[in-house]
Amino acid sequence: MSTVNTQKTMLIFGATGKQGGAVIDNILSNSPDSSFNIIAVTRDPTSRKAQALAANPKISVVEGDLDNVGAIFAKTGPVWGVYSVQINSDAEEQQGKAVINAAVQHGVQHFVYSSGDRGGPERSPNNPTYVKNFAAKYAIEKHLEQQARDSVQQMTYTILRPVTFFENITTDIHGKGFARMWEQMGSKKLQMVSTKDIGWFAAQSLIWPEMYKNMALTLVGDELTQREADAIYYEVIGQKMALAPCPVASAVKFVLKGSVGDMFKWRLEAMSKELQELRNQTHRTEDQLVARSSSASESRSPASQDEGVDDFELTSFTVSLGGVVIEPSTVTEAFMVFAEYMRPRLPVVASLSAQAAYETQPFLFWTIVTIVLCRLPEPENIALFQLLRAPYERLVQETVTDAPLPLYKVQALLLLCNWPLPTEKQWKEPSWLHCGVAIQAARYLSLDRQQTIPSLRVIGVTSGSIRSRINTWLSCFSVSTSLGLHLGLPCPIESELDFAAIHAFLKRQTVPPAFAIEVRIQLVVAKFTALLNHELADGTSSSFLRLFDTELDAIKNEILPDEETKSIIEYAILDAKIHIYTLVITKSPANSSSRQILLRTARDIALRIVEIGTRAIRSNPENTTFIRREKCQPKDRHRCLGFSTIFLLKFFIRQSSDSPEERQIVANHVAMTQTLCRASGKIRGKPVEVEEGSGGMAGETTTEKEHGHGDMMSQVDGNPEFLKNFWSDPYTSLLQFDPTSLEGDYPNSW
Incomplete structure (x- = not known):
C-alpha cells in the first residue's frame, strides 16, 4: 500500500451533484488532514450547493462547462487526480472524452471515471448495449483505456460501473414514473446502489490509487423487486412508494426511450440473465460436490x-x-x-x-x-x-x-x-x-x-x-x-414450442452473428418444409415460393459485418432455395408453364451456387491453404454444390430446347465443380486415384491419369464427397439422375 503524498490536487467534476458531492464528502472524511486540495467544478458558483462547498477551506470552487474543458484546466494549475462524471445527454460521449484528453495533456496521474454497469464484470468490458447512454459510457471507457496506455506520464485509472441509483426514488413525476416502471417488472429484481456508495469507492480510488490501479469495479448495493422495496420504503417513510399512473410511466418510457426506457428494458433482460447465471454457478458447484468424478x-x-x-x-x-x-x-x-x-x-x-x-x-x-x-x-x-x-x-x-x-x-x-x-x-x-x-x-x-x-x-x-x-x-x-x-x-x-425457444435463445446473442443468421435461415426452411409435406393446391406454388423468397431475402438484405460472412449467408440462402424449389418442381406437372419458369429460376440459383462454391479453388487450384479450407467446409456445403451440379446436368445440359449458349454456360459451371473436385483430391501436387470397389480409400499414384474417356464421375480424383456414389442419397434420387459422358458434346468445358 502506497503512502499518501501531501497536497495532491483533486479535480472533481459534477461537484454540486449527488455523485460529485458524495466523492468530496468521502475524501474529506477518509483522508488525513491536509492530504488533498480539492477543486470543485460547477456551472454556477452562485448556487447554494456551490457556496456551501466554497465555505470549506479545503475546497476551491471553479466555474466551468464540460463543453470547454480546456478552460477549466487553465484555471486550476497542476492536477494530480480527476473524478469525471457526465449527465445523460447527446453530448455525453464528446464531453467524457474531452475530459480524458485534457487530463492526459495536463499530466494527471490518476483518473476515476463514473460509468455504468452493462451486465456485470464479465459482460461490461465488451457490451455497449443498445441503450444510448450506456453505449456512450462504453465508448468513453475504451477511450480512457487507450489514452492512459499511450500517455507520456502513464496515467492510471479506475472505472466505476454503478447499477441503478436508489436516488431515483423521489416523489416528483420522474420518481413516480421510475417507481411505476419498476413495478411493471413484476417479480424481476432490479439491482440498486446509492450515490453515497459510489462516492466512497471513488474516494478510495483517489486516496489509495495503487489498490485500484487500472481496475473496473461493478457497484451493486442490493437487488429488489418493487414490492420488496416498497415494503422497506413503507417501514422507513411511513407511506407507500408514490407510483405514476401506467399511461404516465409508458409515456416516460417513450419520451426517454434512449435512456430510462431502454435502460429498464435492458435491465429486465440483462440483469435477470446475469443473476440467473450466478445462481446457476452455485448449482454447478453443488453438482461438483455431489458427483465429483462426473463434474x-x-x-x-x-x-x-x-x-x-x-x-x-x-x-x-x-x-x-x-x-x-x-x-x-x-x-x-x-x-x-x-x-x-x-x-x-x-x-x-x-x-x-x-x-x-x-x-x-x-x-x-x-x-x-x-x-x-x-x-x-x-x-x-x-x-x-x-x-x-x-x-x-x-x-x-x-x-x-x-x-x-x-x-x-x-x-x-x-x-x-x-x-x-x-x-x-x-x-x-x-x-x-x-x-x-x-x-x-x-x-x-x-x-x-x-x-x-x-x-x-x-x-x-x-x-x-x-x-x-x-x-x-x-x-x-x-x-x-x-x-x-x-x-x-x-x-x-419443428414444433411451435421449439421454434419459440430457438428465437428466445438467439436473442441472448451467445453465438457468432453469421451462425445466428444461418439458424434463422433454417427456421424459415423448417417452417416451409412442413408445409411442403402436404400437397400444394393448384396455382398455390407461386404464392408459396414468393412468400418463401420474401422471408429469405429480408435476411439477405440485413447489414453484415464482412465479405466472408456475406458469402456464407448468401450460400446458405441459395442452398435453402435450390432444395425448396426442386421439391416444388418435382410436385409440378411436367408440361406446365409454371414448372418451366421454376426450372429457369432454379437454374440461375444453381449457377450462382457453383460460382460461389468453387470461387477460391478456381482462382488458385494448387494453393494448399485453399484446398485445406475447402476440405474443412461442412459437408452440407459440399452436398449443396453437388446437388446444384446434378440439377444443371439433369435439366439443362441434356435438354435440346435450350440455346447452345445457355447450355455451354451450364457446362462451364459443371466444369467448375470438377475443377474443385480435382484440386481437393490432390496431395501436395500428386493426384489420388480411387479404384472401383475400393470403398473410397485413397492411394497415391505417380502420374496424373488422362481423362479422355469414361463418365464424368470417374474423373473425380479421390474426393469422397464427390465420388460416383455421392449421387445415390435419398434426396437426389428425386431427380432420377444417371451420370453419363458429356465430354464429346462440350469439349470447351472438359
Whole structure:
C-alpha cells in the first residue's frame, strides 16, 4: 500500500451533484488532514450547493462547462487526480472524452471515471448495449483505456460501473414514473446502489490509487423487486412508494426511450440473465460436490469454458487410441485447424484445452482429431487417419449406446454430423442416426427448455453453463434441419414450442452473428418444409415460393459485418432455395408453364451456387491453404454444390430446347465443380486415384491419369464427397439422375 503524498490536487467534476458531492464528502472524511486540495467544478458558483462547498477551506470552487474543458484546466494549475462524471445527454460521449484528453495533456496521474454497469464484470468490458447512454459510457471507457496506455506520464485509472441509483426514488413525476416502471417488472429484481456508495469507492480510488490501479469495479448495493422495496420504503417513510399512473410511466418510457426506457428494458433482460447465471454457478458447484468424478470432467471441459483462451499444447509425450499412437504436434495442428476453419461454422464448443479434453473428455478429443485428419491433404495425415478410423468408429459405437450422454458427448456427435467420415455409399452415411441420438440426448438434458437449468446430478451428469447449453441446442437445430433438407426428410425439431425457444435463445446473442443468421435461415426452411409435406393446391406454388423468397431475402438484405460472412449467408440462402424449389418442381406437372419458369429460376440459383462454391479453388487450384479450407467446409456445403451440379446436368445440359449458349454456360459451371473436385483430391501436387470397389480409400499414384474417356464421375480424383456414389442419397434420387459422358458434346468445358 502506497503512502499518501501531501497536497495532491483533486479535480472533481459534477461537484454540486449527488455523485460529485458524495466523492468530496468521502475524501474529506477518509483522508488525513491536509492530504488533498480539492477543486470543485460547477456551472454556477452562485448556487447554494456551490457556496456551501466554497465555505470549506479545503475546497476551491471553479466555474466551468464540460463543453470547454480546456478552460477549466487553465484555471486550476497542476492536477494530480480527476473524478469525471457526465449527465445523460447527446453530448455525453464528446464531453467524457474531452475530459480524458485534457487530463492526459495536463499530466494527471490518476483518473476515476463514473460509468455504468452493462451486465456485470464479465459482460461490461465488451457490451455497449443498445441503450444510448450506456453505449456512450462504453465508448468513453475504451477511450480512457487507450489514452492512459499511450500517455507520456502513464496515467492510471479506475472505472466505476454503478447499477441503478436508489436516488431515483423521489416523489416528483420522474420518481413516480421510475417507481411505476419498476413495478411493471413484476417479480424481476432490479439491482440498486446509492450515490453515497459510489462516492466512497471513488474516494478510495483517489486516496489509495495503487489498490485500484487500472481496475473496473461493478457497484451493486442490493437487488429488489418493487414490492420488496416498497415494503422497506413503507417501514422507513411511513407511506407507500408514490407510483405514476401506467399511461404516465409508458409515456416516460417513450419520451426517454434512449435512456430510462431502454435502460429498464435492458435491465429486465440483462440483469435477470446475469443473476440467473450466478445462481446457476452455485448449482454447478453443488453438482461438483455431489458427483465429483462426473463434474470434475465437466469443469475442465472445453465445452464448459465459455470464455477463455485456447490451449492446444499437450504435456503428454504421445497420445493413443486403440493402439494408434499420435504425436502431440499432430494433435496441436488438428486443434488449430479445427479452431480456424470448423469451430466458426458450428460454434458448439467455446475455448478449448487439448490436454483437458484428452484426460477428461476423450470422445470430444478424438472426434476433433479424427474429423480434421481425414480432411488434411498431406499424405502422412491421410495415412494416420486410415489407422485411426477403426478404433475411433468403435469409440463412436460405444458412446452412442452409453446412456445418459453428457453435454460434451452431444457436442462431439454434432461435430461428427457436420463433418462426417468418408463413406463408400452416401446412403450408408450414419449422420442422420447420430443426429437423432444427439437431439434426444439434448432433450434429456433439457437443453430445449428456457426455464431454470435443472440439476442433473441424480443421473450422473452435470448441467453445463447457460452459454454452452444454448449453443448446443442451436447446433442441434441447425445440423438436423440441414440434414433433413438434404435428405428430403422432415425436420426433427419443428414444433411451435421449439421454434419459440430457438428465437428466445438467439436473442441472448451467445453465438457468432453469421451462425445466428444461418439458424434463422433454417427456421424459415423448417417452417416451409412442413408445409411442403402436404400437397400444394393448384396455382398455390407461386404464392408459396414468393412468400418463401420474401422471408429469405429480408435476411439477405440485413447489414453484415464482412465479405466472408456475406458469402456464407448468401450460400446458405441459395442452398435453402435450390432444395425448396426442386421439391416444388418435382410436385409440378411436367408440361406446365409454371414448372418451366421454376426450372429457369432454379437454374440461375444453381449457377450462382457453383460460382460461389468453387470461387477460391478456381482462382488458385494448387494453393494448399485453399484446398485445406475447402476440405474443412461442412459437408452440407459440399452436398449443396453437388446437388446444384446434378440439377444443371439433369435439366439443362441434356435438354435440346435450350440455346447452345445457355447450355455451354451450364457446362462451364459443371466444369467448375470438377475443377474443385480435382484440386481437393490432390496431395501436395500428386493426384489420388480411387479404384472401383475400393470403398473410397485413397492411394497415391505417380502420374496424373488422362481423362479422355469414361463418365464424368470417374474423373473425380479421390474426393469422397464427390465420388460416383455421392449421387445415390435419398434426396437426389428425386431427380432420377444417371451420370453419363458429356465430354464429346462440350469439349470447351472438359
